[in-house]
Amino acid sequence: MADIARLAGVSVSTVSRALNGSSLVNAETRERVAELARSLNYSINLSAQNLRLQKNRTVAVVLPFEAESRQHISDPFFLALIGSIADALTDQGYDMLLSRVDAEHLDLAAQFYDSGKAIGVLMIGQWRHHDQLNALAARQLPLVVWGGALPRQLYCSIGGDNIAGGQLATTHLLARGCRRIAFLGDAQLPEVWLRREGYSQALRQAGLQADPALELALSFEPAAARAAIARWLPAAPGFDAIFACSDLLALQAIQLLRASGQRVPEDIAVVGFDDMPLAAYCDPPLTTVHQPVAEAGAELVASLMAQLSGEKALPRTLDVQLVVRASAP
């Protein structure tokens, strides 16, 4: 900036003003400065600007990982959500800092805020640490979490309607005549827990009861999930349907069922969750609970912005719909 000032024959203050479009500066001077900046490929140093202004336009998006498996990002739904957030942030003129933290230490995400790198945090999922997220919110960290609305929750969450989703899926299977519906998913995760609630409620409404033997708790991590399903299948009690807590899980289950000689949906009907981008193109096309991904990004961003402007951002639940395809017609 000093260079430009020298070349333009003005002071740095004037250059600063010119570059920021201040009306106090002579139009001609402003043009000359702008021209110079362009020809020098000059851009305002944002570290300096942020330091001076004590603000920035960066939002941290945190995608936790499970340390044991050190899994790579792979779930198409999460990836699509990231894409959706990136678009929403771009639309609002914000930068997106994408990072991963250990799912056991979600509180590490505060670093991005404490160090002034980001003005707030968008956390993808609650994982097993509702408590840590509450602690962050208690510290006034601007935070919005993709996940379920839980009791005694201090932070703002946005998520699909997991209970309704679980009900829709289960009710659909019951209506098809299924009576023994297996549940696949790790209910330690709040979202899965809520989906199982919906599942249980739907069963109860049909005069049935959830059979714990029909529940398989497994991680979202594809390889581990696959192994767990493969171990479980041979010993599992009889069932005529599966409600899987993600489309990826549903796909794995279908593949293993087929490998063991069962047909989907003729022998076993399968319903997934998420309606990931390719769900309609799978073999068989998945019946699944649609979560509004595109809307999700915009909602997360909007809530964070609301919080930053002092409003109290309340948890929100987005409508989900059952999309019926061939895996459970």
Add this chain to the structure above:
Amino acid sequence: MADIARLAGVSVSTVSRALNGSSLVNAETRERVAELARSLNYSINLSAQNLRLQKNRTVAVVLPFEAESRQHISDPFFLALIGSIADALTDQGYDMLLSRVDAEHLDLAAQFYDSGKAIGVLMIGQWRHHDQLNALAARQLPLVVWGGALPRQLYCSIGGDNIAGGQLATTHLLARGCRRIAFLGDAQLPEVWLRREGYSQALRQAGLQADPALELALSFEPAAARAAIARWLPAAPGFDAIFACSDLLALQAIQLLRASGQRVPEDIAVVGFDDMPLAAYCDPPLTTVHQPVAEAGAELVASLMAQLSGEKALPRTLDVQLVVRASAP
């Protein structure tokens, strides 16, 4: 930091040294300072640190978008690549700034570097602006591009072996007895152009010639691509196979072929490109050219690091393989 200094009864320099683990500072003092920082949720202000040190640990990852369609990020392959890069960057202790720029103005990506936000740029794809990328490289911008190796290229690119991929796909179809192989993809994009080169070469080696009437130029954007294929199909000259330049395109084509009463692979065999994460689960499972996504992220990051440490990073081509599945057995 001043607060901590006061509370610890030392000067800010000592605090700075302590927080940075300098060995010059008394162990006891260091511990006291660290403790204080922890209890205050204090983190070094990175804007100030970056300003002072004239460096940072952030890499900009740029995913261009086509302005007309203002398309949202959706291609599973690109998303998977983003995930892979995020992991590689995390491993190396770098932050990832994910952003989107107009595909017609790739040079805007220089902003991130010029403004000191990032130490370098990872660009996803060359789009139609090899020239702009060359200009960026000429300006010494630390840059690595995911894409094809082109003649007269000043920048470092990393990409799948597109020519070999096109050959593998085409040769496979020829070996199946296909003789009229349609080509789907926009050859204005360098990667697609190279894939078409491979396709033409394979045809020539079999004593055949590429028929321009069998080529459909279309965008990667799913909805537009779908419409283009739908328009093209009824009028298209006879063909017995399709080589599509992405799995997404292949999937769209298959769906439309089926809708018009054709069977895949019995009537028309289809080969895709990318081997996106769910390619094996599609209906039918896709025969496709596998690009090494996980490796890709690590390679891109490694090349950028090499460049930053003064080495001359040369373009690299990663091996691809044909994965034979049901869409073209």
Add this chain to the structure above:
DNA sequence: ATGAAAGCGCTAACAC
């Protein structure tokens, strides 16, 4: 309409 100067939070000589 423009300039001079202070200060954002930090680090690194340079003293001691």
Add this chain to the structure above:
DNA sequence: GTGTTAGCGCTTTCAT
């Protein structure tokens, strides 16, 4: 081992 001080590049009073 610790303190003093200058300065990174910017914005913004306060003068003029």
